[in-house]
Amino acid sequence: MSMSGHHAAAIAYLEESRDVLQRAIDDPAFLDALTRAADRVAGALASGGKLLALGNGGSAADAQHIAGELLSRLNYDRAPAAALALTTDTSVLTAIGNDYGYEAVFARQVRALGRAGDVLLALSTSGRSPSVLRAMEAARAGGLVVLAFTGRGGGAMPERADLVLHAPTDRTPLIQQVHIAAAHILCGLVEERLFPRPEA
Template identity: 75%
Template sequence: MTAIVDFLVKSRDTVQSAIDDARFIDTVAAISDLVTMSLRNGGKLLTLGNGGSAGDAQHIAGEFVSRLNYDRAPAAAIALTTDTSVLTAIGNDYGYEQVFERQVRALGRPGDVLLAISTSGRSPSVLRAMDAGRELGLKIVAFTGATGGSMPERADLCLHAPSDATPLIQQIHITAAHIVCGIVEENLFPRPGA
């Protein structure tokens, strides 16, 4: 029981740290505005990450394309973590470090938003994708941990989860993504009478 309570307390404290961090709140708002503007202007959201962050990338894209809080039109989002033929072909032919970079080069257009997720901020495949996105004129958003590794200098907006523990960082990332999606949903597809 102690391990359960300890983890829940750490989780609560991490969320409270995010609530208390004005920079965190401002960054979530700025990301919401950036994604809203991109989608409103015909752009799309590209998401990526490895491991648990790949799951988060897919989850986020699904919320945009399907729905989050209510029925509305779909919003353009693609998770670059889901096409096993593309992932394995690039990994085999070019090396795993290029699995996202080549997809960004194939699918990214100026005005799109690239959401790169890495708890450490040091994943070569993620960093290369960010560099490719910047080169192509995409807006780069990073979700990372407290230190951010090499992501902050590559990003237009960098959201730092206030933790160094991977599970807690990931909890903050998906929570922040839900907030962003909810705000974008309301901005682009306001509910009647809202």
């Protein structure tokens, strides 16, 4: 592929990304789900609860990214917020996967670490990941608030969630881009609500 061909491919992808973000901007249901999700997370954290985040592959990276933004900081210095990604402990993941099967790797952690009033943020671009769906079921049974970030269809996530944010596309990389943009907005709203920015 020539340099101009590379440029054309890059421009086409960036234009598609722009169009997907514009669809999110223009979708009142997307914006409502995002602001309601921030309210749920802020409410749980303000009451002494925590956020548990999980997903597979790129969604696992997103779960870790989100936990990092809350535990450390996003836009300014403030106290840490309680967030945990269930995707990071290789001993836990491999022990549960070996002993109970991969489908149980998140559900078992939710049962052990989740408490009523906590929030589970489940990320799946397809909405069909068995390990994610089982974790959502475990969270519902344990009295956690269940938030789902997924793609346009949502797979089997909507019936297992209290609140669903649908990225307005079926393309996995673009869904992931929308998810992390939405997560940054969510974390920013939570940060502002729980830890108001110091007056200049």
